[in-house]
Amino acid sequence: MRKACKVWSVILLLCTLTQLSAVVLKVFELPDPRATDAASKANAAVVQAFKKKFPHIDLRAFSGIKIDKMDLDAAPLMAIAGGVAPDILYVNFRQSDTYIQNNFLYPLDEFIAKEDPELLNLRVEKPVWQVIKRKQKGQSEEKVWILPYETLVRVLMYRKDVFKRAGLDPNRAPKDWDEFMEYAAKLSDPATNNYGTVLASGPQAAYDWLPLLWAAGGDAVVWDEKAQHWKAAFASEAGVDAAEYYLKILNTPWTDKHGRPQEGYSMRDGDWGYYWTEGKIAMRMDYLSQQNMGGRYDPNLYGFAPAPQGPAGKGGSEINCRMMGIFSGAGVSNNAGLGDRDPVEVRQAAWEYIKFYDSEEARQIRLKVMVENGYGRVQNPVFLKRYGYDELLRHSPEGWLETFQTAMNEGKPEPFGDNCQKVYEFMTYPLDELIKLDRSGKLGTDPQIRRANILKVLQAAQDRTNKEMIGILPQAEKIKRERLAAVIAALILFAFGFTLWRVWKILTPEQRIKPSKSSRRTFWIVILLAPAVISIFMWKYVPLISGSVMAAQDYKLVGHSPWVGFGNLAEVLFDATWWASVGRTLYFMTLSIGLGFWPSIILAIMLQEVSHGKLIYRVIFYLPAVISGVIVIYLWKLLYNPGDAGALNQILMALGLPKSQWIQDEKLAMLCVVLPGIWAGIGPGSLIYLAALKNIPNELYEAADIDGAGFFAKLRHIVFPSLKALIIIQLIAAFIVAAQSSDFILVMTFGGPNEATRVADLLIFEKAYLYLKFGLATTMAWILSLMLMGFTVMQIKHISRMEFRVANGDEQ
Numbered sequence: 001m002r003k004a005c006k007v008w009s010v011i012l013l014l015c016t017l018t019q020l021s022a023v024v025l026k027v028f029e030l031p032d033p034r035a036t037d038a039a040s041k042a043n044a045a046v047v048q049a050f051k052k053k054f055p056h057i058d059l060r061a062f063s064g065i066k067i068d069k070m071d072l073d074a075a076p077l078m079a080i081a082g083g084v085a086p087d088i089l090y091v092n093f094r095q096s097d098t099y100i101q102n103n104f105l106y107p108l109d110e111f112i113a114k115e116d117p118e119l120l121n122l123r124v125e126k127p128v129w130q131v132i133k134r135k136q137k138g139q140s141e142e143k144v145w146i147l148p149y150e151t152l153v154r155v156l157m158y159r160k161d162v163f164k165r166a167g168l169d170p171n172r173a174p175k176d177w178d179e180f181m182e183y184a185a186k187l188s189d190p191a192t193n194n195y196g197t198v199l200a201s202g203p204q205a206a207y208d209w210l211p212l213l214w215a216a217g218g219d220a221v222v223w224d225e226k227a228q229h230w231k232a233a234f235a236s237e238a239g240v241d242a243a244e245y246y247l248k249i250l251n252t253p254w255t256d257k258h259g260r261p262q263e264g265y266s267m268r269d270g271d272w273g274y275y276w277t278e279g280k281i282a283m284r285m286d287y288l289s290q291q292n293m294g295g296r297y298d299p300n301l302y303g304f305a306p307a308p309q310g311p312a313g314k315g316g317s318e319i320n321c322r323m324m325g326i327f328s329g330a331g332v333s334n335n336a337g338l339g340d341r342d343p344v345e346v347r348q349a350a351w352e353y354i355k356f357y358d359s360e361e362a363r364q365i366r367l368k369v370m371v372e373n374g375y376g377r378v379q380n381p382v383f384l385k386r387y388g389y390d391e392l393l394r395h396s397p398e399g400w401l402e403t404f405q406t407a408m409n410e411g412k413p414e415p416f417g418d419n420c421q422k423v424y425e426f427m428t429y430p431l432d433e434l435i436k437l438d439r440s441g442k443l444g445t446d447p448q449i450r451r452a453n454i455l456k457v458l459q460a461a462q463d464r465t466n467k468e469m470i471g472i473l474p475q476a477e478k479i480k481r482e483r484l485a486a487v488i489a490a491l492i493l494f495a496f497g498f499t500l501w502r503v504w505k506i507l508t509p510e511q512r513i514k515p516s517k518s519s520r521r522t523f524w525i526v527i528l529l530a531p532a533v534i535s536i537f538m539w540k541y542v543p544l545i546s547g548s549v550m551a552a553q554d555y556k557l558v559g560h561s562p563w564v565g566f567g568n569l570a571e572v573l574f575d576a577t578w579w580a581s582v583g584r585t586l587y588f589m590t591l592s593i594g595l596g597f598w599p600s601i602i603l604a605i606m607l608q609e610v611s612h613g614k615l616i617y618r619v620i621f622y623l624p625a626v627i628s629g630v631i632v633i634y635l636w637k638l639l640y641n642p643g644d645a646g647a648l649n650q651i652l653m654a655l656g657l658p659k660s661q662w663i664q665d666e667k668l669a670m671l672c673v674v675l676p677g678i679w680a681g682i683g684p685g686s687l688i689y690l691a692a693l694k695n696i697p698n699e700l701y702e703a704a705d706i707d708g709a710g711f712f713a714k715l716r717h718i719v720f721p722s723l724k725a726l727i728i729i730q731l732i733a734a735f736i737v738a739a740q741s742s743d744f745i746l747v748m749t750f751g752g753p754n755e756a757t758r759v760a761d762l763l764i765f766e767k768a769y770l771y772l773k774f775g776l777a778t779t780m781a782w783i784l785s786l787m788l789m790g791f792t793v794m795q796i797k798h799i800s801r802m803e804f805r806v807a808n809g810d811e812q
Contacts, residue, residue: 038373062086093414148321149358153407173305184265196265206427212242215310230417235462299397317411430461432754485570596678600685621683
C-alpha cells in the first residue's frame with residue numbers, strides 16, 4: 001500500500017512539474033477539431049504530431065475582431081493595439097513591410113543559423129526571398145523576418161460542367177483576354193443568376209484588377225532605387241489597358257434572351273461563394289497551392305489554367321505565401337490572461353512551431369491524411385514522388401502542375417512595399433470612379449478621349465496613393481504646413497478654453513449654497529461619489545490626456561514613439577480626404593435627423609391616440625430594436641442586392657422599372673445605410689416622447705375641446721409647446737450621436753462605393769487600426785470633438801434650465 005502511494009506521489013509530482021514548466025503559446029489560428037474536411041484533418045494531424053513532440057508547449061488559439069472583407073488587415077493590427085496579439089502572427093506579402101517597419105516581428109536569423117540550409121531552400125521558393133529577407137528602415141543589415149508555410153499562385157479556375165452546358169470545350173480554358181470575354185458572354189444569363197465570372201466588390205475590389213494590370217505590363221508599386229522608397233506606378237498606358245478591359249467585363253451593355261437590358265458579364269456583389277458552388281459562376285481567379293494543388297476540388301468538375309494573357313503577352317498570375325512570424329512582444333506585452341511568461345522560452349517555442357508546421361515531417365503527415373481521405377490525385381506530383389506515392393502519379397490532373405509552374409515563372413509577388421496592406425483600397429478608389437463615369441457616359445466614346453480620361457483618374461489616384469499610403473511629401477512643404485498648424489493649434493486651444501469656461505458658467509448656480517457644517521455628512525457624500533468620480537476620471541479623462549500626448553507623436557505600438565510637434569495637425573489640415581469625410585458626416589447627420597428624428601415624435605403621437613390595442617402596437621414598433629444590429633445590417637444588405645435576385649430589385653422589375661445598384665450607387669449609398677438605422681430606432685425613440693406625452697395634463701386637452709380645437713390645433717398649441725424642451729435636447733443629442741454612428745457603414749459598405757459613405761468616424765478608425773497612425777487618428781478625433789462641442793454646450797445649457805416632474809400613470 002505504501003509502495004503504491006509512493007508511486008502515485010511521484011506521478012503527481014511529475015505531472016505538477018510538467019505543468020509548471022509548460023510554455024503557453026498563443027497561435028493566430030489552430031485547426032478546428034470539429035471540422036470534417038480533409039484539409040482541416042491534415043492540419044489537425046500536424047498539430048497533434050507537434051504536441052506529441054513538444055508536450056511542454058501548451059498551444060492556445062487566438063480569436064480577434066473581424067471586419068467583413070478586411071479580416072487579414074484589421075484583426076491582427078487591432079489585437080496588437082489592444083495588447084492581446086498572438087505570439088505567432090500570420091503575415092502575407094502585402095502586410096509584411098508594415099509589420100517589419102513597425103517592429104512587430106522578431107528576426108529569425110538566430111534560429112535559422114542552426115538549421116540545415118537545404119531544408120530551408122526546399123521550403124522557400126526563390127521569388128519569396130525578396131519578401132521575407134530585407135532591411136528595416138534605418139538599418140544596413142538584411143534579416144529574415146518571416147517564413148512561409150504554403151506557397152500559392154493565383155490562376156484561372158473554371159467549372160467544366162458549366163462549360164459543357166454552354167457548348168464549350170471543358171478541357172480548354174480561354175488563353176487570352178479576347179477569348180475570356182467571349183467565354184464570359186456565352187456563359188452569362190443574369191435572369192437565371194448565371195454569370196461568366198465574378199469580380200470583387202467592397203473596399204478592396206482592386207484585388208481582381210491587379211492581375212489585369214500585370215497582364216497588361218504594369219505594376220501597382222515599384223521600388224525607386226534613387227530615392228530609396230516605394231512609389232505607386234499604376235497610372236500608365238498599361239493601367240489604362242487594364243481599366244478598359246475591366247470596365248468592358250463589368251459594364252458592356254447587352255440584351256439577354258428574355259429581352260431584359262443587362263450590363264457586363266460579371267457578378268460583383270452578393271453571395272458569390274454560394275453561386276460558385278451551385279455552378280452559376282463559370283470562371284474566377286483562385287489559388288493553386290504548392291502542396292495541395294487544387295485542394296478539395298474534384299478535377300472532373302473543376303479545371304485550372306494559367307491566367308489569360310494580356311497585351312504584355314503573359315498572364316497576370318500572383319505569387320503569394322501564407323507566412324508566420326514571431327511577435328516581437330511575445331511573452332512581454334501580450335500576456336493578458338496568461339500570467340507572467342519567459343520571453344526567451346516563448347520565442348523558442350514559437351520557432352519550434354513555425355519550423356515544424358511546414359517541415360518535411362509535417363508535409364508527409366498532411367499528404368498521408370489527404371491520400372487516406374481520397375484526395376491523393378490532386379496533390380502535388382512532386383510531393384507524391386518524394387514521399388513514396390508513385391502509384392498515384394498517373395491519376396494526377398493533367399495540366400495542374402504545369403499551370404502552377406507557369407504561374408511561378410511569369411507571375412509577380414503580391415505588392416509588399418510601404419503600407420501595402422492598403423494598396424487594394426487605394427486602387428479601388430479610381431476603379432469605383434471609372435465605373436461611375438462609364439455608366440453615366442462621361443468617359444466619352446472617342447477612344448483617345450476615353451483613354452485620356454481614364455489616365456487622368458488613375459493619375460489622381462496614384463498621386464493620392466504616393467501621398468497618403470506611402471507618405472511622399474517634400475520637406476519644404478512639410479515645414480510650411482507645420483508653421484500654419486501651430487497658428488491653428490493656438491486658436492483651437494483658445495476655443496477649447498472658452499468652451500470649458502462657458503460650461504463652467506452654465507453649471508455654476510447663481511446663488512451659492514452654504515457648505516454644510518456637518519463634517520460627517522460631507523464625509524459620506526464624498527464616499528458615495530468617489531467610485532463614480534474615479535471611474536469617470538479613469539475611463540474618460542485619462543484617455544483624454546493620453547490622447548492629447550499622442551496627438552503630438554508618431555505613436556508606435558512597439559518601440560519608441562518620436563515627437564512630431566504639429567506634424568499630425570498639419571497633415572490633417574491639408575488632408576482633402578479628411579475634410580471630404582467631414583462633409584459626408586454632415587450629410588449623414590442631415591439624412592439621419594431629417595428622416596429619423598421627426599418620425600419618432602409622429603409615431604409617439606399616433607400611439608398615444610390609439611384607443612384599443614396600445615400594447616400590441618407598441619410591441620410591434622419596438623421589435624426591430626430587439627433584433628441584433630448585425631442581423632439588421634445583413635438583412636438590409638440582402639434587400640439591397642443589386643442583381644436580379646435582390647428583393648427590392650424584384651419589386652422594381654415587377655413594376656416595370658429598371659434595376660437599381662442601391663449601395664453600389666454613389667447617389668443612393670448614403671441613404672441606403674441610413675434607412676436600416678431609422679427602421680431599427682424609430683420604435684425605441686418614440687417611447688421617450690410617449691412618456692413625455694403622459695406628462696401633459698388632461699385639463700389642457702379638455703380646455704381645448706371646449707374651445708373647439710381640432711387635432712392639429714392641439715398639436716400646435718399643446719403638444720409641441722409641452723415637448724419643446726425635450727425635442728431640443730433630443731435634437732442636439734441626435735446630432736452628436738449621428739456624428740459617431742459608423743457601425744452600419746462599417747459593415748455595409750466600409751466607406752464605399754468610391755468613398756461615398758466614408759464618414760469622419762470611419763476614417764479615424766482606418767487611420768488608427770489599418771494604417772497604425774494613432775497620432776494622426778487622435779488629432780482627427782480631437783478636431784471632430786471640437787466641432788461637436790458647440791452642440792454639447794447647447795445641450796448642457798438647455799438641461800440646466802429644465803424642470804423635471806413625475807409623469808402621471810397610464811390609467812387605460
